[in-house]
Amino acid sequence: MLFFVLNGSGLLGSRIAAAGDFDCAPHEEREFAGGEHKARPLVSVRDREVVVFHELHAEEDASVNDRLVRLLFFVSTCKQNGARRVTALAPYLPYSRKDRQTKSRDPVTTRYVAALFEAAGADAVVTLDVHTKTAFQNAYRIAAIDLTTVELFAADIAGQSDSTEIAVVSPDGGGIKRAELVRKAVERRANRPVGFGLMEKRRSGGVVSGSLFAGDVQGRVVYIVDDMICGGQTIHRATDAIRARGARQVHAIAAHGLLATGAAEVLNGCGLDSVTLTDSVAPLPAAEADALGSRLRVLTVAPLIAGTLRALDAGTALSDLPPEVFVPRLVRP
Structure with missing residues (x-):
């Protein structure tokens, strides 16, 4: 080859x-x-x-x-x-x-x-x-x-988990299958039940709306799973909803860190405990990566x-x- x-x-x-x-x-x-x-x-x-x-x-x-x-x-x-x-x-x-x-x-x-x-x-x-x-x-x-990246992220989540209950959340309807696969893989690796949640999201004319949230995240360590993070607004909306429902910690996970200008400010402003990406975009945009600081984790694919x-x-x-x-x-x- x-x-x-x-x-x-x-x-x-x-x-x-x-x-x-x-x-x-x-x-x-x-x-x-x-x-x-x-x-x-x-x-x-x-x-x-x-x-x-x-x-x-x-x-x-x-x-x-x-x-x-x-x-x-x-x-x-x-x-x-x-x-x-x-x-x-x-x-x-x-x-x-x-x-x-x-x-x-x-x-x-x-x-x-x-x-x-x-x-x-x-x-x-x-x-x-x-x-x-x-x-x-x-x-x-x-x-x-x-x-x-399902098994890669599941191994990462399971490896960080303690006895605290975990939940995996999809930030929109289109990502339900992806998040559910991660949830099942974490459950298998951690050998205990893992909760699930879903955030409503509608986009029209460049405007994102939707405020409904389904799932029990009270007192849990929550992982929002998406395929990419670009501007950060989707993750921000989901984090706000999860925090309002009493989550202990909120982490964002995505395969692709496109990180448009201003994304770090959006992500830093919503109370995320960490943002885990892969190096599918390598190197990440320097200004945004530096602004995320210690919140940012990158796994290699x-x-x-x-x-x-x-x-x-x-x-x-x-x-x-x-x-x-x-x-x-x-x-x-």
């Missing part, structure tokens, strides 16, 4: 390579006047299994669109030059939140991104905790693999991704990944 890490994704890419004990294959990227670029492998890809890794979140010097195009172009380059199979690896997959029409003439960008990967020649797309698994799987005509790549290369079942890939490993603090 040849593992290419595109420029700007080196931090997590090097962690994945180290965890999987494989090298990063050499490649070249050049920038041209007018904003164009080219990238090419510096080793032969003919008849090889190729994985192209790139992070697709926005940064100051690279938009989501720029990063996506670079990944698509490199996938196509490998395919054009004879690669037997090309897998695009993007832990955070953008445009996944718009997976259905909610207003007249709305786009369905999940499907459009799928069409781009298919047209580029990708044989598989691997991502992590996509926004809606069924929409992701239905959008692609190629292999669409969505890795899950490198062993999970490396184990998946090893399994795909060997043709073994992803359901048989070794338990050590789910062991929580902090990279911050």
Whole structure:
């Protein structure tokens, strides 16, 4: 297997390579006047299994669109030059939140991104905790693999728990399944009952509303589970509701820390005890991460991704990944 890490994704890419004990294959990227670029492998890809890794979140010097195009172009380059199979690896997959029409003439960008990967020649797309698994799987005509952080987060929660009762809360209706899977996994690992809660959330015209809360959190240590944290308002609303109902502690957990400007101020202002993210966005936006300070914890997903790549290369079942890939490993603090 040849593992290419595109420029700007080196931090997590090097962690994945180290965890999987494989090298990063050499490649070249050049920038041209007018904003164009080219990238090419510096080793032969003919008849090889190729994985192209790139992070697709926005940064100051690279938009989501720029990063996506670079990944698509490199996938196509490998395919054009004879690669037997090309897998695009993007832990955070953008445009996944718009997976259905909610207003007249709305786009369905999940499907459009799928069409781009298919047209580029990708044989598989691997991502992590996509926004809606069924929409992701239905959008692609190629292999669409969505890795899950359920066991990683469950192990982390169970490892921190004492005799205090625990509850897992979904901050909106769309995340019920995700939160319930985490709840069941924590219950199994901790060998005791774990409560569940749900916060109402409606979004229209960019305005978030809804105030109903269901679940018993009185005196419990509560974990709000979501797929991503961007502006922080969803977590803020849920935290306020949970605190008002007498929770002992409130922690937020999410796979993807997009952390838009001002997110840390929102999260710091709602009384959270901690915010646990993964390094699917690496590095995290520095100003927001620093502002969160000691509240911020980051678990690496490198062993999970490396184990998946090893399994795909060997043709073994992803359901048989070794338990050590789910062991929580902090990279911050």
